[in-house]
Amino acid sequence: MDDFGQLLDTMTEAIRSFGAEFTTVWFPVQIALILLAAAIGYGLSALVRRHIDLKALLTGWPPIVRQMVIAIFQNLAFIIFALSTATMHAGLLQVTTPARSYLLHIATSLATHCCETISSTGLSPSRPGPSRH
Numbered sequence: 001m002d003d004f005g006q007l008l009d010t011m012t013e014a015i016r017s018f019g020a021e022f023t024t025v026w027f028p029v030q031i032a033l034i035l036l037a038a039a040i041g042y043g044l045s046a047l048v049r050r051h052i053d054l055k056a057l058l059t060g061w062p063p064i065v066r067q068m069v070i071a072i073f074q075n076l077a078f079i080i081f082a083l084s085t086a087t088m089h090a091g092l093l094q095v096t097t098p099a100r101s102y103l104l105h106i107a108t109s110l111a112t113h114c115c116e117t118i119s120s121t122g123l124s125p126s127r128p129g130p131s132r133h
Helices: 002-021 026-051 054-058 063-074 076-095 098-122
Strands: none
Touching: 026 076, 026 098, 054 063, 063 076, 063 098, 076 098
């Protein structure tokens, strides 16, 4: 029975320390910064899409360069989001400890990985559809 009590105490302490992470001021600050970066990414990509006519711009360009520019253009919101969160993370690292900006680091890493994955699949050759026999 002593082992069960010790296990219960350990679990209770772990839950309390986990809950303490959400009571700090840095968690909502990071969430707000991530939402701000998302708004910046969406807004700037919408502004660029509104003012740039991609068809007219890419007329006469080689196909591989055109495909790269289209892939970048389609992922512009993710790219801007990744750059914004990376800048915010670097700024927070100058002000606080790395533990207080970890959520921004994760958001930057995930957005960067998403950009790399989508861009690399956008540049791959098209796969043929299912065969019709």
